[in-house]
Amino acid sequence: MEKFETLTVIVAPLDRSNVDTDAIIPKQFLKSIKRTGFGPNLFDEWRYLDHGEPGKDNSQRPLNPDFVLNQPRYQGAQILLARENFGCGSSREHAPWALLDYGFRVIIAPSYADIFYNNCFKNGILPIVLDAETVDRLFRAVEAQEGYQLTVDLEQQQIRTPDGEVIPFEIDAYRKQRLLEGLDDIGLTLQHADEIRAYEEQQQRQRPWLFDQ
Amino acid sequence: MSPRTLYDKLWDRHVVRDNGDGTALLYIDRHLIHEVTSPQAFEGLRLANRQPWSVGANLATPDHNVPTTDRSHGITDPVSRLQVDTLDQNCQTYHITEFAMADPRQGIVHVIGPEQGATLPGMTVVCGDSHTSTHGAFGALAFGIGTSEVEHVLATQTLGQQKSKSMLISVDGKAPAGVTAKDIVLAVIGRIGTAGGTGYAIEFGGEAIRDLSMEGRMTLCNMAIEAGARAGMVAVDDKTIDYVKGRPFAPQGALWEQAVADWQDLHSDADAVFDKVVHLDATTLQPQVTWGTSPEMVVGVNQTVPTPESFPEPVRQEGARAALKYMGLEGGMPICEIKLDKIFIGSCTNSRIEDLRAAAAVVKGHKVAGNITLAMVVPGSGLVKQQAEAEGLDKIFLEAGFEWREPGCSMCLAMNADRLEPGERCASTSNRNFEGRQGQGGRTHLVSPAMAAAAAIAGHFVDIRELSS
Known part of the structure; x- marks a missing residue:
């Protein structure tokens, strides 16, 4: 597992609550026997206009221009800003694998489903819990400013905004250590x-x- | 010792090492394995040159990908086939007991565990599948895990766990006729929400729960995860012990007597304190039907589809609006006027013999309505199928126009060929009505087996209590 180091990266906002693991990675992609290669099919049903199947050349598929990850301003995002109960539903670890393979290292949300939350740590993804109000404020900030970046400092348990605000977050000490040391x-x-x-x-x-x- | 909940007792029995911070290394008694969440775990084991810690604690079967139609030519889809073949090979390599596709004991992993007596009271049971909560019906601590944890259990027979908070959901009074375990659990989820149980281990209690059969309790605990709780459980009583007795993996003779004595303690102490207690009145419950894209979007069959404005919070209003759009429904529409295209009776929630009996009792002597393009029954295991055939249930279904299939997960999650087409509407006895769960664009209404059967006959939802009177 890759060590978690401090990041200053673009944030993509996914403004939906109860995003389930079926939506994160639809079941047809669960047939793989590998841990990698799920990124192009992350949020497949929202991201593309056609129906995705394993083996299909994703670069040839029509993109849904309305889906947030398809907007040019969010390309290269490594932080996913989400709403409550993110990752509910199935236990599939393919969900964090797909998020990681796409490039996400951090998720920020008011709450997560238990199994998903746990699975993130096993794969070097940091799921940060912030209160709903702060998350709401971050949504507004991200949407207001193109290229909005946040710094995530796990060592200090801090998120730092471009205008210098410091948002502390809680994390279990054991999990923190494991992420830091990989x-x-x-x-x-x-x-x-x-x-x-x-x-x-x-x-x-x-x-x-x-x-x- | 201070009074303990059932969850406390199950936890305490399995602590290998207490880290003193609310986390512990727990011993895992039973590990169930299927083809979707295990290949990467076995690969990890192989790459690290590790061996399974306790081979006999594992039991495997392919269920998610297997075809439910004629299997004599194997699996047509090469990707599905590779995954099932990989499970077969891994089980051979590591000498793990597997009920492979051609074995009559093959079936949905959460059906075969209890059926074989591989799930016993007092055990910790895990599987790389969120519906592992099913096994909590036996007074076991059972929860779903991810693939990294599957590998961890294979290699160490343990899992590092954070202790959950405890919640008692007491369903008081007697459930009226026509109200099943499925209706009770849907009503519970409707009450506490899909995140209501997040961070909790739920114990179900109260008269309506004690009245349930073991299969009903499995349906109930199965859907604890849809309320956000990784584990659901019911205290051990005589029904539990009678159900387990004589099953292939259950202890026999003197060991059986010793085990039964040990299981007497598997209930919450009278004065045990829960972090949260929820009471539900069983006597006023109706058969339940989901109308949206989350199991908490549920109402009684005699009610109408809610309008978005009927929800107090803006977030839920927006959720309801999106759900209604996806489902192609209008707020205010009576549930009984919703017409269906397909009927699915099956899944780890409702594919056991009692479920099939309940559906067959409704179907008997009737025909599937003309607007239903496919009505299918998928038994939970080969043995359930055999039992149903011995009772003539297959003939009842076939004569009515249902298809009678081979066991597997099937259209609960549509990883095999069984799926909904865009816009198709299905009455389903499964557990999730998420967008695209049963096929891209498919619309799922979760109901009990009897309600699904009645909908197949009428072509739309009906209140089964009116059929029986």
């Missing part, structure tokens, strides 16, 4: 292999039917 969860857990074995031995005595398979 650490592999499995390797960390296996440092406790002895404790896992000890737990299993105790369970085997107390609840042997769980191991009789």
Whole structure:
């Protein structure tokens, strides 16, 4: 996993609540057995005017000019500004894979669905929670000014606006550390292999039917 | 020890290592695997040269991509086929038990776990699928995970987890005839909203829940995730134990007695404190029908489609406006006047034998209405299909004009060939009515199996309580 370093980047506003993972990456693209290559199909049904299928040449497809990510001013955006309950629905990790593959490293929203929120951290995406009022204010600022950029400083747990405002955010210390260091969860857990074995031995005595398979 | 909720007890039983900050490393007893969310996890395992920690804790089946029509020639779509083949190969390589496509025990992962007794009370059950909450019906802690976590469970048999807050949803009184587990859970979601359970583990209690069969409880817990809660659960009682007894993976003999004794504790203590308690009166519930593009957009069958102006908050008004546009509906229209094109009876929510019996009871002796272009029944597993055929349910459906299919997820999410065309309207027993969920441009109304069956016969929604009287 890539280490998370401080970014100063363009923000794209997606002004819809309850954006579900079916919308983030439609199911026909879940048939891939890889982790990469989902970016061109991120928000496929909103982004293109025709129906997308795996294997289709996306560069030849008609774009929906009204969809925010197709507007020239938001090209290169690495922060997605969103509304409440972002990432609801299916557990598909293809959703953060698609966001990452497209180029997003940060999402800012008032709230997220639990599984999606969790999945982001596993892939080096930082999902920031801000209160609805602040998010609303950011939406207005982003829409008002072309090329609007925010600085996201994970170390300091701060978002900095172009006019110098500092917006602090909360994040679990363990997750923060993992993002900053780009650490592999499995390797960390296996440092406790002895404790896992000890737990299993105790369970085997107390609840042997769980191991009789 | 201070009084604990069922969730506390399940959590405490599985702590391998408490990090002292509300997070812990939890042991995972059962890991269910399907073809869509596992290939990248196995690939990760392979690249890191790791082996599954406990092979026997895993059980796999292909369900999302499998065709529900004739399977004698395999899967036509090469992309789907590759994914299913990849699961077969991974299971062979790592010696994981798999009910492959040709196995009569194959089916939707959340149907076969309980059916096989692979889901037991007191377990932690995970799967790379959000509807894993289904298994909470057994007094288990069951939740969906992403693919990185699938790999983590394969490699370590554990997951690092943050403890959720606890919510009790008490559905009090008796549900009227015609009001099923599906209607109860849709009404719950209508009440608390699709994010109402976010950050919570929900325990369902109250008379109407205790009255539900195990299959009803599975339907209920299945949709906890649609209320935002990763886990839903119901306390263990005699129904739970009777259901599990004698199933292939369930303990036998002395171990069975020992297990049953251990499971007696799997309920919230009388004076346990929940972070949140919601009461719902079952006696006033109606059969439910969703009208929009989120499961919380739901009303009783005798009601009308709401107008956007009827919502207090501007955000919800806007949401309702967009949903009505997508759904091709007008506020104020009676639900019973909504005409349908397709009927789907199936999915991990409603494809078990009791669901098929309930639908068949409505269908028996009738024909599917002329405006319905496709009515299909997709049993949840090969064994459910066999059972239904033994009871003659397939004939009832076929004579009425339904198609009788092979088991799988099918048109719940349309990853195989079963899907809605743009603009088509479907009464569906599945769990999500999101835009495009059943096919791009498709319009989904979530209902119970009996309501879907009645809609197939009438061609539009009807109140099933009027049919039975």
